[in-house]
Amino acid sequence: MSTYTRLEIGLFILVIMVVLLPFILIMGIADASPYHPISGEPVDEAAQATGITVASVRDSTWSLPGALGGKTYVLTDNTGETVTVSTQSFDSAESRDAAVRVYHTQQVGRGMPVGSLVVIGQHLIYVTPAHSNILERLAPLLKQRISP
């Protein structure tokens, strides 16, 4: 019959807790984005408020269950930097969060997913590239729309 010392059982529990800790902590501290209806087009409004030029805009609907449609913008600033921003609104918190999970399954190799995904109310906003001055300028205005 197997018998284990207190040290061994204690170490076992400690290690399991240490391994689980980062997940619980990070999922706890990271900002949640509650699902709520947002009127207007947050990206367009933020771009106008920050003086970023909308070079082109077109309607687009992602081929995902619950996707209601949105816009794809090409934004540019006075330095010539260009980013593509695609927005999409969803009919429920479940469909929006399922789309978030789909995005995180798109890791390239064992790295990160391409681009950046922003969750605001019923919208998902997908930006490529993930790092840009344009997104940094838009971010403060977009953040204001997270809470209902």
Added chain:
Amino acid sequence: MIDEETAGSTGLPSKKVLGLFALAMINVAAVLSIRNFPSMAVYGWSCIGWYILGAVMFLIPISLAGAELATGWPEGGGVYAWVKQAFGEKGGFTALFCEWSNNLVWFPTVLSFIASTLAFALTPALANNPWYMFSVMMIAFWGTTAIAYFGEEASTKFGNVGVILGSIIPAVLIILLGVWWMGSGQAIVLPPLTLDAMIPVINVSTLPFFATIILLFAGMEMAGFHALETKNPQKDFPRAMALSAVIIVVCTVLATLAIAMVIPANQLNLASGVMQAIEYFFKAAGMSWLVAPMAVLITLGGVVSLAAWLIGPAKGLGIVAEEGNMPPLFDRTNKYGAPVAVLVIQALIGSVISLLYVFLPSVNQAYWILSAMTVELLCIVYVLVFASVIKLRYSQPDTPRPFKIPGGMAGIWLVGGLGMFGTIFAFIVGLMPPSYFTTSGFVYVGSVLLGTFLLAVPPLVFLKFKKASWLKSAGGVR
């Protein structure tokens, strides 16, 4: 007979069931992923340049380093055995544990991919149902764990069939369809090929993507975990590395280009997923009927990839436990030689994290941080592997290495140095938060580093409290 069954490090029999093909398929299963194709196709012709960068800075160095280490030290444990030779037990155990613990972050994403891809073959709306997602994720996770329970022979058979059906055949189908598309005179959405078009744009905005590309081919060391079950490791490892590298590169580059030629970049919305791209691709070719079978095959490919990453590092931890570096609770093997305790603990932890992943609302930012931790943990593994291949040339120059990185010391420094440079670069860039992040940069970097530390530190705790009685051959308590 020693050819068929030899003693493991602590006397457990290891059946020699793996040959060249099976070893190569383990690496192909771990690395070749259809999920990458649409993400890379967005970059058009420049995906060729990105792939070349990934090959030069990581795929070639890790393949050469892995071949030298696996033939010089064909012991169980893979990266554990290699790094232990160079930097002792602490280094080896840390490298292995980082490889194992980064899986814990990755498992929910690949399981979610499996469930949502299968939903695509059934009813796509199922992917919105967390209960469906969690049920399928658990069936895939525990099912793969059950296959691992039946030992190397069962895992190998499943892996060989699965990787051909789930990874290679879908990739070849995409390539053939691309060839047919060009041959039938259909419109090619890419501009004419020029040298300039193939060169990737590297600037501050694309640095994180550059770092991601370096780890695109992570997993080439996976066959090394199966050294004890390999019939002729000295001969087969280098050839398996070469064969798997060729299959991975050919399938990846050609299938990515096929998708890039057919689907306009603005339709390759990454948030929409790989199946949406595949659907567009096959519909454009008038073969909609192939979408559901492709979804089933790609689901199988996901399961095989999961199996490769689930079994390899768990086998390594089993070896570590056998050597008495972990409490006996972790050291349970069954009659098939499978590390049952590690497999069950891994499945339990993975299930808890998957539960959080599926049921916690809007895990977007949390999962971005966790994915960054995956990158950091993997970088630690590879830095240690590349440092080991260099150090062992100095500390154990006379150990026979049936495969040696050519070019003498200059060659080893070039290969190891390039690999180390790439992975250190990826580690640093992995700490950059995306421009849009509601958490402050300090909190982001702190979270990533703290999480990485916590997931890397348990080996040091185990070794600190290590007792002689933990070694099986010492008559330790079981």
